[in-house]
Amino acid sequence: MVEMTRMMVWIDQDLCTGDGICEEIAPDVFIARDDGLWVVKEEAAHFGATIIFDDETGDGHGPEGAKGVARVPDSQLDIVVEAAEECPGECIMIEPYAEEALTRRGV
Numbered sequence: 001m002v003e004m005t006r007m008m009v010w011i012d013q014d015l016c017t018g019d020g021i022c023e024e025i026a027p028d029v030f031i032a033r034d035d036g037l038w039v040v041k042e043e044a045a046h047f048g049a050t051i052i053f054d055d056e057t058g059d060g061h062g063p064e065g066a067k068g069v070a071r072v073p074d075s076q077l078d079i080v081v082e083a084a085e086e087c088p089g090e091c092i093m094i095e096p097y098a099e100e101a102l103t104r105r106g107v
């Protein structure tokens with residue numbers, strides 16, 4: 001099953017404080033990376049396959065930052081907006097869904 005998506009999200013890791021509030025609010029969309037910063041992901045439960053935008057190489061991984069823009073499942077949109085509002089780094093960026101963004105991330 002692939003869920004409908006109207007918005008996309010990415011994190012500016014340069015501004016992330018590493019407190020993990022985003023994952024507490026929306027664990028299907030945000031996940032901690034080994035270096036203590038947070039990244040976005042697309043969960044298999046919503047999109048059929050999991051992609052973590054943590055700048056690792058290989059299947060199931062994608063770029064970080066503005067290139068690593070994840071589709072937001074419509075069912076998760078309200079809590080992703082809440083996470084962005086609560087984010088102390090103000091580094092959760094939400095933007096309208098665009099085919100161009102899928103090209104940008106290269107996965």
Ligand code: SF4
Pocket residue numbers: 011015016017018019020021022023030037038083086087088089090091092
């Ligand atoms: S809430 Fe914001 S600052 Fe905190 S871990 Fe998530 S992205 Fe980083």
